[in-house]
Each structure stands twice: as structure tokens, then as C-alpha cells.
Amino acid sequence: MMTLVIATRNAHKTDEIKAVLGGSFRYLTLADVPDAPEVEEDGDTFAANARKKAEVLAAWLTGFPELHGDGPIAVLADDSGLEVDALDGVPGVRSARYAAVDGARAGNASDAANNAKLLHDLERVADGQRTARFRCAMALAAAGQDVGERPTPVFEGVCEGRILRSARGTAGFGYDPLFQPTGFADTLAELGAAVKNRISHRARALAGLREHLARRR
Numbered sequence: 001m002m003t004l005v006i007a008t009r010n011a012h013k014t015d016e017i018k019a020v021l022g023g024s025f026r027y028l029t030l031a032d033v034p035d036a037p038e039v040e041e042d043g044d045t046f047a048a049n050a051r052k053k054a055e056v057l058a059a060w061l062t063g064f065p066e067l068h069g070d071g072p073i074a075v076l077a078d079d080s081g082l083e084v085d086a087l088d089g090v091p092g093v094r095s096a097r098y099a100a101v102d103g104a105r106a107g108n109a110s111d112a113a114n115n116a117k118l119l120h121d122l123e124r125v126a127d128g129q130r131t132a133r134f135r136c137a138m139a140l141a142a143a144g145q146d147v148g149e150r151p152t153p154v155f156e157g158v159c160e161g162r163i164l165r166s167a168r169g170t171a172g173f174g175y176d177p178l179f180q181p182t183g184f185a186d187t188l189a190e191l192g193a194a195v196k197n198r199i200s201h202r203a204r205a206l207a208g209l210r211e212h213l214a215r216r217r
Helices: 011-021 046-061 092-097 111-121 193-199 201-216
Strands: 003-006 026-029 073-084 131-142 154-163 179-181
Touching: 003 011, 011 026, 011 193, 011 201, 046 073, 046 131, 046 154, 073 092, 073 201, 131 201, 154 201, 193 201
Parallel strands: 003 026, 003 073
Antiparallel strands: 073 131, 131 154, 154 179
């Protein structure tokens, strides 16, 4: 059985990934490998950040065969965030640190602080101009992989919608309570896991990953 090391300590994100991919894998997260190196996400795109994180961690894991279990091991890394049209794509790759001082790379802001800043920045934007999307890029790098010979695959997914004027729902995280997906009356935080794991940006990226893995079997 393949071991997937999900390159996050975010329990919400981990639960979403497991729910979509199912039980065909042995899962670890960064909480299971606390000595893993911190990877600075300094790319200009979600894909660049996801690929860098996957490759660095996969190279590091090569030195720990005891983590491999009874099959191959690979790192699944994602970078995702919110793009708001009225803000020229902001917060984008800075979504987790949007409300941090000067948008510092080190130290993410809280969900509450990020949501408050987003509402403030969109306060004068008309309802019809509050279009936005969640975007996710996921990279898969195998331990021992020579990235120079075989490029690390990246799978992307997008969920279109708009930003409301107040938060609704408690089931999501991040910007979910403010984001109403196109075609739905509820926010991502109101829809529940079953629907979110079918329509979200992360679910759509994972669908591409699942097809890729199926072709390799």
C-alpha cells in the first residue's frame, strides 16, 4: 500500500483529503514527522509553492526508510487560497497570511482576522462585483524521485463563487463562511462535508490526482 505524507498540520485539510481519496492509502501528516524541514512558500503561484514543498519533503523522506511501510512513499503537498476579482486576485498566495503584518511570510493570521480584513477591503464593493474563486494546486513527489528527469506532476482545481457581506455557517474553515459557490444558496461553511468534498477546489484537484494514480496501477 502506498504511503501518502500529506504536507500539512491542518486537521481540516487532512480530513478533506482523506475523505476524497478514500482508504486505498496509508496516511501520514507533518504531525507524524515533526522533524521535517520547514519549506518557505515563496513562489508567485500556488503550483510553484506546492511543487517546491512536495519535492523538498520527498527528498528529505528518502533518508527515513522506516517511514515507508510496506510500499512506496510519496509527499502530497498543496497550496490553495482565495482570489477576489475586485482586489485584482488578492489575497491569492498570501491567503493564509492576508491579515498578518505586512503580509509577512512567517506566521499566518487567524481565520477571523483574515475574514475581517477581507470584509473591510470589500466594504465599498457592490454585490455584483464581489466575484471570487478558490484555487488549489496539488503536487505529488515520490521519495527518491529524480525531479530533474521526471517533472513533479501538479493537479489544479477551481471553485467559482462570490464573497458575501457577512459570515454564515460553522462547518468550514478559512474563508468558507464568506464564500458562496456559484449555483448554491449556502456558503461552503453551510453546505456540509459531503457537498464540499464534491465541489471544492481541493476536491477537483484531488480528482485529477486520483485519475493519475489510477493510470499508474
